[in-house]
Amino acid sequence: MEIRQISADERPSTMFPLQGYAFEGSPGSPADVVAQQARVRYFTTTTSLVAEEDGRALACAAGMPMRQNVRGVLHDMQAIASVAVHPEARRRGFARDLVNRLLRQGNDEGRTVSCLYPFRPSFYARFGFVGLPQRRLVSLDPAGLGRVEVPGASVQLLPNREAFDVYAQTTALVASRRHGFAVYDETRFEEWRGDPVWVAVARSGGEVVGVLRYRIDGFGGELTGEDLLTTGPLGRALLLGFLARHVDQVERITLRVDPAEAPELWATDLTATIESRVSSPLHRAPMARVSSLPALAGLPAGEADVTVEVVDDELIGGVWSLSGAGGALTVAKGTAEPSATLTAAGLSGLVYGVLDPVDVVTRGLGSVPVDAFDALRTLFPRQLPWVCANF
Ligand SMILES: CC(C)(COP(=O)(O)OP(=O)(O)OC[C@H]1O[C@@H](n2cnc3c(N)ncnc32)[C@H](O)[C@@H]1OP(=O)(O)O)[C@@H](O)C(=O)NCCC(=O)NCCS
Structure with missing residues (x-):
């Protein structure tokens, strides 16, 4: 072969x-x-x-x-x-x-990093990949969304072709701010310019604060949204307010949202189902791994120093000294005795903020003595990633 x-x-x-x-x-x-x-x-x-x-x-x-x-x-x-x-x-x-x-x-x-959607996570765990959170799917009755009026803010409805550049810019903006968010290069992204979808664009003070691509399958039917992309709570409120105006037109609205979202807090009388399905091979949560440790230098990190040995990995195997002095990660080939042994998946889980050192041990992704827990936890605090793109 x-x-x-x-x-x-x-x-x-x-x-x-x-x-x-x-x-x-x-x-x-x-x-x-x-x-x-x-x-x-x-x-x-x-x-x-x-x-x-x-x-x-x-x-x-x-x-x-x-x-x-x-x-x-x-x-x-x-x-x-x-x-x-x-x-x-x-x-x-x-x-x-x-x-x-x-x-x-x-x-x-x-x-520096690699991501994929596994047909079976255990197959890719052997290549150093670790699981990341699944996106949330929200299905709601528009009657519960209430009204949102914000002076100086607006939502414009455009066909995809007219909104595509704004959608691309907003995607890039969200990617620059949201941990875990992944964006295609321009060549691959271009394929979605021709999609038959509507785009709601929320603006405040001339700035785009949210976009939502969606379709409607018919009167009395469903409005199916893609990912709710916003720069913060104002964009979300404006887009939800816009969706609320479909109350007499559709029975149901579905959206994909950041796993950090709590849609039950969006409105007082909301009736909604919020779910995250994970199963092989259809409902796949993403996985990711770190492929170069020196390239992570400069990452925001907590004030701690630790030497780790990464084992059984061609790309990042070896002894590494990691330090968060001054709030930015420095990475050097380690000379001290390592205080923890990690697989590539264990280290990736810490870097992505999805595993605590305790999880690393209980999941069999490394051997970390109790006295190294705090240093690793401080260096890589928990942080929930949102991959968003599906490939
Ligand atoms: C999944 C698929 C790509 C595996 O290809 P393959 O060439 O048979 O896999 P390999 O022979 O390289 O397997 C490598 C190892 O994984 C194991 N493995 C393969 N398929 C597996 C499965 N479904 N579940 C668990 N382990 C599996 C093999 O036993 C082998 O283990 P070993 O290293 O101990 O020998 C192939 O079955 C396929 O095309 N399936 C349909 C499409 C699909 O699911 N693609 C994956 C999308 S992410």
Whole structure:
């Protein structure tokens, strides 16, 4: 078996049949291949890999360049997607080899972090990935939203094509502020310019403070929103006030929201269902890992020093001295005796703020003596990430 990096033009003939079989209803029709050819231009910056035997593509995987906010700092990220293996070739290590190659290549290209949506988390846990929170889905009766009138503020309704640049700018703005938030590069993002959706744009004092893309399936039906993207409570209040004006038009409104949101606090008489489903393979929560420790230097960190050994990992294995002196992380090759041993997933869980040192131990992601708990907890305080993008 040989792994070959292919151009975007080769994707429809090599990767698509594998992805089509793995992720779509099948057998497909020739029209599906034509539809994929029209999408090629959105993948010119994506690293597309195929594993071939005797010139036949038997497995594929892709790494998309994205940016992700880690504790307030935007880092180059690799999104791993399109991992699919022909059924005749499964269980021969093809997926493992492709993922390892993507991780190595991403690291060479300076991608500090990697994210993916796992078909089964335990498969990717072996590659150093740790689980991140699932987004919340809110389904509500618009009658409970009440009225919101803010002087000097407005919500404008636009077709997607007219709002797309504002939507892209707001997405980038939220990414610059929200821990965990990941954004596509311009090439990949462009695909959504043609989506048949409405966009509600909330402004205050001329500044955009929120955007929501949505569709309505009919009178008396459902208004289906995508992610509620806001710069803060004002944007959220304005968009919810706008949605409330659909009370006589739709029965139900659904939205995807930041896992840190508590929609039950949005209005006094709200009737809503708030859920986060996690199951394999359909309702997948994201996973992430750190792929370079020196590149994390400068991250906001608590005032503590600790030396850790990262084990069993090609990318970040070794002894590292981590310090949060002055509130910014410094990273150096460690010379002192390590006070904790961590797997890549354990360290990633601390960096992303999703695991306490106690969780690292109970989840089998490292060995941390009790007297090192406080230093690690202070260095990497808990912080809830929101990945938002789905790939
Ligand atoms: C999931 C899939 C990509 C795995 O590909 P594969 O080439 O068979 O996987 P590998 O042979 O590289 O497996 C590597 C390891 O993971 C294990 N593994 C593979 N599939 C697994 C599964 N479903 N659950 C748990 N472990 C699994 C293998 O046993 C192997 O373990 P080993 O290292 O101890 O030998 C393939 O079955 C597939 O295409 N499925 C349909 C599409 C899909 O789910 N894609 C993933 C999207 S994220």
